[in-house]
Amino acid sequence: MFETLYDAKSIAIVGASLDRQKIGNAVMENLVKEGYGGRILPVNPSHDEIMGFKCFKSVEELPQEVDLAIIALPARAAMNALDQCVRKSVRFVVLIAGGFSETGDEGRELELQIRNRIAGTDTRVIGPNTVGVLFPPSRINTALTPWERIFYPGKGEVAFISQSGALGLLVMDSITEFGMGISGFVNIGNRVDISEIDMLELFYSDSTTRSIVLYLESISDGQKFFDTLKKVNPVKPVVVLKTGRSDESSRAASFHTGAMASDDRVFDGVLRQVGVIRAYDETELLDYGKVLAYQKPPAGNRIAVVTTAGGVGVVTTDALTFSANGDGMRMATLSEEEKNELRKYVLPFASVNNPVDLTADGSGEAYESILNILARSENVDGIIAYALPQTPKIDMGIVPSLANTSKLKPLVVGSIGNKLAKPILSKLEESRVPAYPSIERAVKAMRALNRYGEYLRREQVAN
DSSP states (O other): OOOHHTTTSSEETTTTOOOOTTTHHHHHHHHHHHOOOOEEEOTTTOSSSSSTTTOSSSGOOSSOSSEEEOOOSSSHHHHHHHHHHHHHTTSSSEEEEOGGGGGGGHHHHHHHHHHHHHHTHHHHHHHHOOEEEEHHHGEOOOOOOOOGGGGOOOOEEEEEEEHHHHHHHHHHHGGGGGGOEEEEEEETTTTTOHHHHHHEEEEOOOOOOOOEEEESEEHHHHHHHHHHHHHHHHTTTEEEOOSSSHHHHHHHHHHHHHHOOOOHHHHHHHHHHHHHHEEEEEHHHHHHHHHHHHHHSSSSSEEEEEESHHHHHHHHHHHOOOTEEEEEHHEEEOHHHHHHHHTSOOTTBBBBBSSOOOOOOOOOOHHHHHHHHHHOOTTEEEEEEEEOOOOOTTTTHHHHHHHHHHHTEEEEEEOOOSTTHHHHHHHHHHTOOOESHHHHHHHHHHHHHHHHHHHHHHHOOOO
16 A cells, blocks of 8 residues: 555655755755655646756646645645645645644644545545655665755664654664664654555565554554554564653643643553563663664573773673663673683683673784673573774674674674774674664663563564
8 A cells, every 4th residue: 555655756845946945845855865766746826847857836737647646735735735636636745734633723724724635536645744654675765855965774673763853863863873774764753644564564664674663642542553553563673762751841842743642551551461671761762773674583682792992891891780671681600611612712810700801912813702601691682782882892893793693693783982993893894793882872772672572482472
């Protein structure tokens, strides 16, 4: 059903413009810059051509069926354009304009009119009050922020559904720092028609997507949301960041999208029941989505830690095992035989207890041998490894060893610092190894992976 949306062969931009200050200009330019290979159909009665593409006076004048129309017009004018899209049998319409239910009774009446106008037709609507959609595998980018103001992510395996457009754009810009990509981004906005439930179904059926993250301020249909998560999460892990935990944030959410937030305690219980991971900020949201997309969950909660900096290992141990944060994780206990094997590759004063500390003398070759031992160990369920290029014998050559280990045992990597750590993080991202620029983020990612594994084991779901 939704294949036409994320693989649209023709896209109309209603309100396309030559004026670089207009949203219609940014939407069209983003589509062109992305290298979209389908047919681009600008619609504006004031122009004959925009960006080298023939411009049409109205949607009804378009010479072919249209898969997707982006309406970049103010709320009142958008209603007339929507009517034309319905008459033209446009399959999907993205209504960018604000000025609807988030503004009060008059806006809510406009949303009711949208529902009435598309009822019984083949046209589905995303929005209103949305920044657009992004599907890198199809080279579709209809976002409203100009490309020179934001780095848009490339192809990846994490799908991103957001009720907030601005937050979604900011998060996407930030994850490009190390090259993380996405399989798709949809800003559902005010959800007059298409909801988070529909988009869960879309990405559930998408072969590119391996995990799904959602930012929500309220739930459109509680029971249906629960049933959909119950179906989707065992196959494609879901992470949710939802506001409304306090009375103040619930009110802020209602002002923002015109929707009332649900009872947070009930919502939290639902997520736990269906094994969905909850994030509490935008960093956790994509960090967890990444680790769940790139790694299978550990078979148990025994974690080995490898480092060339002793203090990093100690802090990681504390974060992993502290009862308030550990989520049942514990440090793996290595056998004497395994410790003897490890001693072959470290200096006499290095630690082969867990955490394994190679000291600053640790080399990439030694690191590889130690990782192989831990990956084969029946006493280890998962590994947190630190690639610290500030120590003299660690460099980019450690990346293939980490990538190979990640195929043998669930692995999370930390690389702390700036000058040399950033290239390592980017290279690990290319290899789809979940890597993070801090101890806290690495530990939290392993915690999320472990929690999802516990859910699968509880439900006896094969993975």
